[in-house]
Amino acid sequence: MKRTVALLLMAALMVGVFAGCSNSDAEPSKSAAEYPYPELVGSTLNVYNWGDYIDPDVIGIFEKETGIKVVYDTFDFNESMYTKVKNSNAAYDVVIPSDYMIKRMIDEDMLAKIDMSKLENYSKIGDNYKSREYDPNNEYSVAYMWGTLGILYNTTMVDEPVDSWGVYWSGKYDNNAFLMDSVRDTIGMTLKYLGYSLNSTSKEELDAAEKKLAEAASKTLGFTGDDVKDKMIAGEAAIAMIYSGDAVTCMDPEEGNPDLAYAIPKEGTNLWFDAMCILKDAPNYDAAVKFIDFMCRTDIAAKNRDYINYSTPQTEVYESLDDEIKNDPAQYPPQEVMDKSEVFVDLGESVSYYDHIWTKIING
Amino acid sequence: MSRRRLNPEAEAASARAKMHKKPKFRLSFVALPYCVYALIFVVVPMVLVLVYSFFYHYENGGSFGFTWEFFARFFNFSDPVYMQVLWRSVWIALVSTLICLVIGYPMAYILSRMKPRIRGIVSFLFVLPMWMNFLLRTYAWMTILENTGILNTALQAIGLTDKPIQFMYSTGSVIFGNVYNFLPFMILPIYNTLIKLDGSMVEASGDLGASFGQTFRRVIFPLSLPGVSSGIMMTFMPALTTFIVSRLLGGSKISLIGDTIEKQFLSTGDYGFGSALSVILMVLTLLAMAVMGKYEKEQSATGGLLM
Numbered sequence: 286m287k288r289t290v291a292l293l294l295m296a297a298l299m300v301g302v303f304a305g306c307s308n309s310d311a312e313p314s315k316s317a318a319e320y321p322y323p324e325l326v327g328s329t330l331n332v333y334n335w336g337d338y339i340d341p342d343v344i345g346i347f348e349k350e351t352g353i354k355v356v357y358d359t360f361d362f363n364e365s366m367y368t369k370v371k372n373s374n375a376a377y378d379v380v381i382p383s384d385y386m387i388k389r390m391i392d393e394d395m396l397a398k399i400d401m402s403k404l405e406n407y408s409k410i411g412d413n414y415k416s417r418e419y420d421p422n423n424e425y426s427v428a429y430m431w432g433t434l435g436i437l438y439n440t441t442m443v444d445e446p447v448d449s450w451g452v453y454w455s456g457k458y459d460n461n462a463f464l465m466d467s468v469r470d471t472i473g474m475t476l477k478y479l480g481y482s483l484n485s486t487s488k489e490e491l492d493a494a495e496k497k498l499a500e501a502a503s504k505t506l507g508f509t510g511d512d513v514k515d516k517m518i519a520g521e522a523a524i525a526m527i528y529s530g531d532a533v534t535c536m537d538p539e540e541g542n543p544d545l546a547y548a549i550p551k552e553g554t555n556l557w558f559d560a561m562c563i564l565k566d567a568p569n570y571d572a573a574v575k576f577i578d579f580m581c582r583t584d585i586a587a588k589n590r591d592y593i594n595y596s597t598p599q600t601e602v603y604e605s606l607d608d609e610i611k612n613d614p615a616q617y618p619p620q621e622v623m624d625k626s627e628v629f630v631d632l633g634e635s636v637s638y639y640d641h642i643w644t645k646i647i648n649g
Numbered sequence: 650m651s652r653r654r655l656n657p658e659a660e661a662a663s664a665r666a667k668m669h670k671k672p673k674f675r676l677s678f679v680a681l682p683y684c685v686y687a688l689i690f691v692v693v694p695m696v697l698v699l700v701y702s703f704f705y706h707y708e709n710g711g712s713f714g715f716t717w718e719f720f721a722r723f724f725n726f727s728d729p730v731y732m733q734v735l736w737r738s739v740w741i742a743l744v745s746t747l748i749c750l751v752i753g754y755p756m757a758y759i760l761s762r763m764k765p766r767i768r769g770i771v772s773f774l775f776v777l778p779m780w781m782n783f784l785l786r787t788y789a790w791m792t793i794l795e796n797t798g799i800l801n802t803a804l805q806a807i808g809l810t811d812k813p814i815q816f817m818y819s820t821g822s823v824i825f826g827n828v829y830n831f832l833p834f835m836i837l838p839i840y841n842t843l844i845k846l847d848g849s850m851v852e853a854s855g856d857l858g859a860s861f862g863q864t865f866r867r868v869i870f871p872l873s874l875p876g877v878s879s880g881i882m883m884t885f886m887p888a889l890t891t892f893i894v895s896r897l898l899g900g901s902k903i904s905l906i907g908d909t910i911e912k913q914f915l916s917t918g919d920y921g922f923g924s925a926l927s928v929i930l931m932v933l934t935l936l937a938m939a940v941m942g943k944y945e946k947e948q949s950a951t952g953g954l955l956m
Contacts (some may be wrong), residue, residue, distance in 0.1 A: 368918035462816065466901050507818045519797045622651020640917055646902045647735050 298605035317352065322575060326352035330572040333358050333366060333377040335559070336511045337531075338430075339493035340592035347579050353572045361510045362467050370395065371565065377564055378573035384558045385469070385629035387426050388419040393632065395447035396425045397563045403574055406581035417558060418628060426560035433469055433618060433626060434555040436548050437513075437536075442491050442523035447548045450478035452524055454497070458502040463516065466508035468643040469629055470555065472498065474526060477552045483627050486635040495642045502646050518542045528557075529615055530595030536615075537594075547615040553625030558598075583612035695931075701924035719925035731909065731926070738906040739933070741820065742888035745827035746835075750877070751886045752828070753835035757876075758869075758938035759834070772840065775833050787826055787897050794822060794898070818900035826894035834883040842876030843869075878941045888932055906930055 307643075317326040336359040344355050358377070360366040363386040366462050369375060371393075382390065390396050401407045401423060414428035438447050442461065453462060453474075465471050473483035475494040485491060506522050517535050520542065529533070532547035534540070561580060562571045579585060583601045590597045590606075596616050597603055603611070611617055618626075632639060702720070706713040723731045760771055778786060793799045794816040801813040816822055846869065854864040892907030901908075906926065913923030 365916045368914075368916055372918055372920065460818075463900075502902075505902065509900070516795075519795065522797050538886050544874065644909075644912075645730050647901065648730050648909065 302630060319351075320352045322351060322353075322571075323510065325569075325572050325575065327354070328569055328572055329356055330379070330569050330576055331356045331358070331377045332576065333360060333370070333380045335359060335381060336361055337514075338381070338559075338593055338595075340588045343580075343585055344589055346585070347576060350579075351572075351575060353569075353575070354408070355576075359542040364468060376566065376568050377571050378425055379561055379565040379576055380564060381559050381561050383629070384417065384560075385631045387560060387562060388631040390562070391420065393423050395565055397565045397567060397570060398424045399427065399563055399577070401427075404578045404581065406578055406583070409581055409583060409586070409599050409601055410471075411598055411600045412602070414558065418474055418630065419558070420560070421537065423442065425561050428558060428560045428598035429580065430530065430590075430593070431556070431558045432595045432600055432616075433622075434465075434474065434526065434528060435515055435615070436524060436547055436550060437527040437532045438524045438548065439517070439520060439522070439542070439544050440546055441520070441544045447524070447546070448551050450474050450550045450552055453478075453501040453505075458523050458638045460506050461523045462501075462505055463507055463509045463513060463522050464502060464505045465513070465526040466510050466647075468639055470526065471508075471646075472639060472642060473555055473629070475501070477550070477554060477627075480552070483555055484630045485630070486632060486638075488638070491570070491635075491638060491642060498642075498646055499649055502649055508647065520544070528595075530593050532615055533594035533613070549614070549618055549626075551621050553622075553627065556623060556626035556628050558628070563610060698924045698927050698931075701920050702928045705921060716921075719922045720921060720929075723925060723929060734904055734909050735906050735929070735933075737903070738889055741827070741903075741905065742885050744882055745824050745831065745888040746885040748824065748828045749832050749835040750881065754839055754877070755879065757836045757839035757843055761841050761846075768844075772837075775836060779833060783830060783857055784893060784897075786830065787894055790816065790826060790829065791897055794825075803867055817898055818902055820899070820903055822898040823895045823903045823905070825897040827888045827891065830891075830894065831884045831887055838880040838883065839873060839876040842873045848874055849930040882938060882941050885937060889934065889937075890930060939955070 312556055317323045320326045330353050332355055334357070338359070339357075344357055347353070348355055358375075360369065362384050366380065366382060367386060367389070370380065370390075372375060387396070404427065405425065410428050414431065415423050420426045436450070436452065438452075441450075443458075452458060453464070466476075469483075472491075472494055475498040476483045476485050476490060479490070479493055479497060481487075481490045481494070485494075509516065509525060511531075513527055514531055514535050516522065517525050517527070518541050528548070529547065532545075535542060536545045536547060561577045563570060563577070567573050580589070581599070583599065586597060586599045587602045587605065590599075590602055594616070603617075614622070703715060703717075704713060705716045705718065725731075760768060761884055763771060791798070795801070796813040796815065796817070798816075800816065801810075804810050804814065816825075850868055850872070851864055854868045859867065890907050891903060892911045895903045895905045896902070910923050910926045910930070913919045913926065917923075
């Protein structure tokens, strides 16, 4: 018996060891000179992006076109990306953080400047997505996607119009609502509900938000990350905080759940921008520039938009969309919603106070 | 993380080695690979954790020095949030261990009384789920226990309930996950002591007129204590330090000390505080081991480990 077990275990181990090597050594059929950037052929590019935030085919297309090997890694929230880049020796070239995190990384000298004139496709990005507060001189970041934070709700469990963050305190959805496992989003949402700025650094306002949020946290079903999509599609809860593109994915009549609906609360919300950056100590800076340029190409940007359903900063891609999508308030919210929304700014010293509050909330 | 390296197998092995009373300390070359391994993966990380927990350093100023700050943050009695987390973790681990013992002991006993052929197959079936990754097994339970999961759908289909029962996102589901994942670690050591039990003692007890209950209470159970104590240790320690079960089955709502440590390293980036928490957890684990070790010493060492 024991011998059989041991043999089987060995076999399982062997399979595991060799499975990793199956397709990595496929020889390129072209010679290096036939690729557009011969000097980069065979080099490795490390990309660090949000989970579920790219059409997976796109990486293959890039590898095939350039002969550059892409090592793709994902994170779930800005904070975990920052910690990993800052503290570990993991070397990444391209990272795709959000606005306030880009600002923080610029301030901490973690990002390399990008010469936008070297990007053939830079002009395709709409002017509204350049020179934003987090990178006023367009030196460090190239817009990738944008969106909002809102509420995804299941219309079979909610029979009132959802138009306020107040649903988390209405008492109707105790043990039936998910909060987001993200310090800025969840505290920000509470601040907004209380009528404050979601960038507040006032101790009084933050303490008020902590008290309010603790109330919601004690009645929440759980804190979610990317798993929110699967859970909401399955009908696990009535209400969840969600990013706009994920909401669109969840509401898809074929792959999602048609009972779901998305609302941007009337108190206003977070308007965010994710942009591609190159790290200061990027081992393969040149390939990183090529990758960012490639991601801005209209066909690629369109492919990514179709796949992940976030709002595109690319003018041509936007123009080519169906009216149905262009007029979808979840994806391209009307001006009055935008006016009430705020972009996160880096909190500087107050980061640790936010962390302190957050620790108490999730350990409560 | 290094605290995971402090595993019961190595500890119990060294405890057993001690009992075999070696006449002379001789470092044979066969032990060398293990020593190197232990140095790199056990000693060095533990030293690093200790250093991180007692020294601050500021990257920009480059300053570096001794501090109690990280421990003070834990033992902050005016705001005992971390002590509460630790207390909750200990409590959940204790309950999980107790349930494992209550389920595991009879199971191990039944197993040890089976015919050798069947016993082999059944114990193999016990180990079988452990071939699959721990994370995957826990994920599988999510699909079973969710409100819209397999179990609730089935219960509603046969009309036992009309509304889904909330299995997930509670202390109960975290305990359940622990029991499920760590039960084999309780059963196998007990089973190992029970099959090595000298049958003639049980017979003698019967011959002297003891009922089965008396035999069990006065003979079998005391003789199986070494197995019980190593079972308790091997269940309690992983249950205390686990961090992913609570995230998956508890919906991140039931935060355990393992989750808090993980957060310090992966999202807050506070290595000092994370290390201090790890040190506190290690001390606690060592204490638990010392207590259990006392029991083990009193018995002759038949308390084996898996297989």
